[in-house]
Amino acid sequence: MSANPDDTPTFQSPEVNGQVPTEAQRALDLETRLPLTGWQQEVSEGLEYGLEAADSIRDRTIPTFSRGELPHYAGINTFLKAPYLVDVREVGKYDVAIVGVPHDSGTTYRPGTRFGPQGIRRISALYTPYNFELGVDLREQITLCDVGDIFTIPGNNEKSFDQISKGIAHIFSSGAFPIILGGDHSIGFPTVRGVCRHLGDKKVGIIHFDRHVDTQETDLDERMHTCPWFHATNMANAPAKNLVQLGIGGWQVPRQGVKVCRERATNILTVTDITEIGLDAAVEFALERALDGTDCVYISFDIDCIDAGFVPGTGWPEPGGLLPREALYLLGKIVQRAPVCGLEVVEVSPPYDVSDMTALMATRVICDTMAHLVLSGQLPRQEKPAYINTEANMHVDMAWV
Numbered sequence: 001m002s003a004n005p006d007d008t009p010t011f012q013s014p015e016v017n018g019q020v021p022t023e024a025q026r027a028l029d030l031e032t033r034l035p036l037t038g039w040q041q042e043v044s045e046g047l048e049y050g051l052e053a054a055d056s057i058r059d060r061t062i063p064t065f066s067r068g069e070l071p072h073y074a075g076i077n078t079f080l081k082a083p084y085l086v087d088v089r090e091v092g093k094y095d096v097a098i099v100g101v102p103h104d105s106g107t108t109y110r111p112g113t114r115f116g117p118q119g120i121r122r123i124s125a126l127y128t129p130y131n132f133e134l135g136v137d138l139r140e141q142i143t144l145c146d147v148g149d150i151f152t153i154p155g156n157n158e159k160s161f162d163q164i165s166k167g168i169a170h171i172f173s174s175g176a177f178p179i180i181l182g183g184d185h186s187i188g189f190p191t192v193r194g195v196c197r198h199l200g201d202k203k204v205g206i207i208h209f210d211r212h213v214d215t216q217e218t219d220l221d222e223r224m225h226t227c228p229w230f231h232a233t234n235m236a237n238a239p240a241k242n243l244v245q246l247g248i249g250g251w252q253v254p255r256q257g258v259k260v261c262r263e264r265a266t267n268i269l270t271v272t273d274i275t276e277i278g279l280d281a282a283v284e285f286a287l288e289r290a291l292d293g294t295d296c297v298y299i300s301f302d303i304d305c306i307d308a309g310f311v312p313g314t315g316w317p318e319p320g321g322l323l324p325r326e327a328l329y330l331l332g333k334i335v336q337r338a339p340v341c342g343l344e345v346v347e348v349s350p351p352y353d354v355s356d357m358t359a360l361m362a363t364r365v366i367c368d369t370m371a372h373l374v375l376s377g378q379l380p381r382q383e384k385p386a387y388i389n390t391e392a393n394m395h396v397d398m399a400w401v
């Protein structure tokens, strides 16, 4: 081998059976194994309900009225253009249910997350149901519905919390995997309360991606978006020792919340911790602690865990957060190895967004989670997970005034 004259390192690709064993090569192979049944059904329904195209259209899979994925800029935007489920009593027939929680009365600085569900649904129209590297096609592999939004009560956190807990309990107990589009982070308490109502004596660990601890009892005299984990970890089904907080740090962490983290011994990693111990070690840290004595894991993903430069459309942007690919790597590895019982993505505020990029990041988090649930065999649902108790216990949380 002759030396490179200008000292530029030369890349030598290792070959196995004449092929370069890259992720890209693997992805090319994986695609051949995916069926096209769902796509063919979408085409035939499109032609039936949307009429065959005008005579000049050569591609005869195209209907006159757009009735599916294509074109991406057309149509009525549910999440990923999934069917809108009018009768929520039917939700248990689906593997995954998307639900919006348009609530921002818990916001203490920039409002606007009440438009989060709409913003996420709108930009989700950009996505296909297929991911190249993962070799997953959601249209072919799971059933997905969008149940629309919870009827929240503007200006009243407590009444909204009661609505949210009732709605999430309904979806969770049906067996459909709940994916919640926030909304500010105050909804983290009532969403987890909805799950806990149907856990019986089982327990849930919470993995919380955020720049903020969100553990103080009250903020501005109410249970605001800085407070969900104080109240969630008061429930016996959601012990504080199983709360894992990833990406915490900066100039917006209230000292009264820090005191609660110390007292309750929650499990915190800063961005520096994560980058210094490495992403795989951070995944081990999270799984070990969230799964210690619990039966399932709930993921609460605050979009502001990612560096503010990537997610300007949020309530309390804080520079110095995770890079998108770091956050997606952590999330993917965690979902692959934990029994996940639900996901919420919160703090997307479209009025402050730029080019829909914050809402797009939320869409990415949701689609990646679904794909990793497929790859780990958690979806499609074979049967209702054993940690779900059909009976509702309405007394999982203590009275609070």
Ligand SMILES: [Mn+2]
Pocket (backbone or CB within 6 Å): 185, 210, 211, 212, 302, 304, 305, 316, 347
């Ligand atoms: Mn936050």
